[in-house]
Amino acid sequence: MTKPLRLGIAGLGTVGIGVVKIIRRQAAMLEARTGRPIVITAVSARDASKDRGVPLSDYAWETDPVALAKRDDVDVLVELMGGHEGAAKDAVEAALTSGKDVVTANKALLAIHGQELAECAEANGRVIRFEAGVAGGIPVIKSLTEGLAGNEITRVMGVMNGTCNYILTQMEATGQGYNALFEECGRLGYLEADPNLDVGGIDAGHKLAILASIAFGTKPAFDDVQLEGIQRISLEDISAAADMGFRIKLLGVAQRTGRGLEQRMTPCLVPANSPLGQLEGGTNMVVIEGDAVEQIVLRGPGAGEGPTASAVLGDICDIARGFRLPTFGQPAEMLQDAPAAQAELPAPFYLRMALQDKPGALAKVTAVLGECGISIDRMRQYGHSETSAPVLFVTHKSSRASIDQALEELEKIDVVSVAPVALRIETV
Amino acid sequence: MTKPLRLGIAGLGTVGIGVVKIIRRQAAMLEARTGRPIVITAVSARDASKDRGVPLSDYAWETDPVALAKRDDVDVLVELMGGHEGAAKDAVEAALTSGKDVVTANKALLAIHGQELAECAEANGRVIRFEAGVAGGIPVIKSLTEGLAGNEITRVMGVMNGTCNYILTQMEATGQGYNALFEECGRLGYLEADPNLDVGGIDAGHKLAILASIAFGTKPAFDDVQLEGIQRISLEDISAAADMGFRIKLLGVAQRTGRGLEQRMTPCLVPANSPLGQLEGGTNMVVIEGDAVEQIVLRGPGAGEGPTASAVLGDICDIARGFRLPTFGQPAEMLQDAPAAQAELPAPFYLRMALQDKPGALAKVTAVLGECGISIDRMRQYGHSETSAPVLFVTHKSSRASIDQALEELEKIDVVSVAPVALRIETV
Incomplete structure (x- = not known):
């Protein structure tokens, strides 16, 4: 018989309980698919007395998630507490340095401390998986x-x-x-x-x-x-x-x-x-x-007990199957420092403004746009409400800088009665 | 330095050439992502003299794909010939029994001989991957x-x-x-x-x-x-x-x-x-x-050089990363014989027919539907063309058997001028 994969689950909120339910309900299916039993040995949450709707007495209870992460009978820490500092980070680090893999739904932790954690995981020969952290049940x-x-x-x-x-x-x-x-x-x-x-x-x-x-x-x-x-x-x-x-x-x-x-x-x-x-x-x-x-x-x-638990289980099954890869898909030391873009790529923009009902108002606005190098794809003016008329523009591809310059210039002319709104149009 | 993963590519049509192009263009990227070089050592196709737009002279040439599959310098057979009998099947079996893994885009082969090939792969400790066989570039x-x-x-x-x-x-x-x-x-x-x-x-x-x-x-x-x-x-x-x-x-x-x-x-x-x-x-x-x-x-x-080659490369990268799992997700001997369903699950149906322009025509049709246990959700009758009128029904959930019985009964009554069409409505 193959060795079971032993989980310690830290955090018994909606997602944690969802994971417990699937592992209890689908034990045979999970073993057939991964070739080994997947079992929970210990759990951790603040309040041990709360009724969470599933039997938890089979599992050892740790009040401290760091203690859970270090247990000898835990192969994988499943971190479902959340938060990018404090207990979640401490428990993940404790797991990695104690030679355990980590599955988490914690996007903040990975987005903010990902590089450091990836390096820690690789230094210890462990993996961090986080499918549940991004877009819920979608793999x-x-x-x-x-x-x-x-x-x-x-x-x-x-x-x-x-x-x-x-x-x-x-x-x-x-x-x-x-x-x-x-x-x-x-x-x-x-x-x-x-x-x-x-x-x-x-x-x-x-x-x-x-x-x-x-x-x-x-x-x-x-x-x-x-x-x-x-x-x-x-x-x-x-x-x-x-x-x-x-x-x-x-x-x-x-x-x-x-x-x-x-x-x-x-x-x-x-x-x-x-x-x-x-x-x-x-x-x-x-x-x-x-x-x-x-x-x-x-x-x-993107959320909810079942979909998020599904993503956590996908990661657990991968570990049970022996699939191991670096946190962000390649070794942490190969990841590059990416300077933030100086300027976003040009795009069409949507501009909405209200023009005062004066002769030449539209001419003044279009002159400003032209001076800023913004060319107009489509324009609509709607029926007047009292003294101003809503006007919409869809521009051809423009730089954000041109749009910002135009917004500034439009503030200065006396025919725009409400500050214009500019939103990028993403080509999809 | 880690050992390269050595590919033998059988079939140099659109997809095969697409795979060659990616491996030549993205060698560094693929090595960073998988931790080892991915190289082509040999290829096989009918016509060695044809210009396929990429340099192929670095690779050994085999006219016989079975010989390619058995080469000592090939770790993975990439089968892109197609066809569920003959050369493709022979080459895949030769690869598996010679201790090579297989990546293929051949859905017919897997759909028809999948069980036999999965057993062969597992008996030889090899894997078969076929992401490119289903829905092109979609993983x-x-x-x-x-x-x-x-x-x-x-x-x-x-x-x-x-x-x-x-x-x-x-x-x-x-x-x-x-x-x-x-x-x-x-x-x-x-x-x-x-x-x-x-x-x-x-x-x-x-x-x-x-x-x-x-x-x-x-x-x-x-x-x-x-x-x-x-x-x-x-x-x-x-x-x-x-x-x-x-x-x-x-x-x-x-x-x-x-x-x-x-x-x-x-x-x-x-x-x-x-x-x-x-x-x-x-x-x-x-x-x-x-x-x-x-x-x-x-x-x-779902098709095309780039998307299909993308799927083939995904499988190759998985093998390079050491990800190994049974062909259909669990061991072949655990796959069950599934009896074909006796009857498909009930569903709403769309019925289109043309009724003769006679008094009581619609009453006769609806009576037949009622007798067959089919209840009507929505009905539309359109303006008459000459002597018959198109009529559409959307039924509530009905069994296919009831629909077939109704179609048969409708043939017998004298008010339906064109044989009715019935199409299932899938609830999505």
Whole structure:
């Protein structure tokens, strides 16, 4: 009989309990697929007395996750506590230095301390797996690191925060504003304890930094991710974008430019009839482009007990099968320092403004755009409301610098009655 | 320095040359990612003198692929000849029994002889990988076998023949009939030498049989796949389906029923606004549903030099990394004989017929449907053309047997002027 793979699970929240349930329910299936029994030997959580709906008395209990990580009867630490400092980091380091592999769902930990942890893992001959940290149940880390290993990756894009996508699609579907939907998300339990992790784009930015590292062979650099949340997206923009054939998404984009690595997690317009444009509710989507494969689109649930536990189990099965590879797909010492891009690649932009109802107003605006080197693809002016008229532009490809210059110049002329909004249109 | 992984490539058509190009262009990248050099030592094809656009003189040339497979300087046979008998099968068996691993894009070989080859591989301690055989560049075999290993799979669906999907979407887009588009596909080189492999659903059926084996732990059983091609899909059905909010796809579905395994590759209706419904042109899509992950959708190019070579390289990199697993995800001797389902699971159906313009015609038809236990969800009658009127029904969930019985009864009554068409509606 083959030696069982022995797990220590730190963190018994929704995901941790989901993992316990699958391992109890599917023991025979998991053994058939991996060739060895997968067993839980010990668990760790703050409150041992809480009823979590599954029997836990078979497992040793450790109050301290670091003690769990060091146990002799644990081969793999399954870290599902979260947080990029403190107990989670301590436990992961303790596991690696004690010769245990690590499976985690902790994107913040990997995005912020990934390089250090990858080096620690390799120095100790161990692996760190984190499929559950990015896009929930979608096997995106595996697809990028393994399935597409023959590709030079050219761009990675993703809608990777379900709460933001829920808010943006509900704004269009129901006509409710951002604030009302933000409150609804709070009531539904869709928000992190610090909601800025969701709506500020931080959580999705962590995921993007991890994908960028694997895709481009660079050290994970979350600090270089340009972040912009969805808090300022208005119903006007949602409906104007729709009217021009677009939807607004909190979209992550990572790509190499001539001068550095561009990493953005910002609201963008995408064509309404593209896979990204059609993505509704809390579902996640990742788009990977490579020189050989062209474009792959992966779609699935980005959160929840079952989907996240599915990703954790995928990593555990890989370890049980003896699949071992470096944290970010190549040895940590080979990962390059990627300077942040000096300027993002040019793109079409969407501009919305309100013009005062004066003769020559539109001429003044278009003159400013022209002077800034911005050429106009499409323009729409809507019926006047009192003394100002909403005007939308879709530009041809422009640099962000030209757009910023134009926004500044437009502030100075006396025909623009509301500060213009500019959103990038991502070509997909 | 780590030992290089030495490849022998049999078959230098589009895909074979694509693989050669990537290995020449990306040698450094592949070595960084896998930890060892990946080199080609020998190749095999019929005509050594043909200019294939890449330098091949560095490689030993074998006219006989079996001889290539047995060479001492080959670790992995990369079989890209195709065909489920003859040279391809002989070469694969020779490789396995000579202690070499196999990477292939040959879905027919795996769908028809998969069990025998899996047993041969395991008896010799070798692996067979075939990501390129199913859905081109999409890492679907990897996602199903590895990423979703913690799931009991409940259903697998796929649009996996780009030519059929091109024809069906062009019928709707251009209003051209099946025959015109079939001829266009021939001119564009989109058809196999035997076009029935494409339009008869055989090629896609091979892919479904492979996915079903992995998903359900059963021996691959292509003979049990219920096949129906797209040759009889009419423009009337395309537009009537669109009018009811559906699109017609050549859709593969594999799922367990209470009595056996259901495997179908048949034209089905899917909601026009679903990911499957929105899939246009030659792109492929696979939908995987599991008890934990809920639903994952994978989309990408199903054919072509780059995408197929990308999948082949993914398999080669896995072997270079030392990832080894049984052919269909668990040992061949554990795969079960799956009896073909006695009856497919009930589903809603689309029925199209033309009724003669007589009093009571619709009453007669609805009476027949009622007698067969078919309940009607929606019905549309269109304006009369001369003496008959097109009528569409969408039924509630019905068994295939009830539908077949109704079709038979409808033939007997004198108000149906054109034989009715029945197509399953797949809930997605």
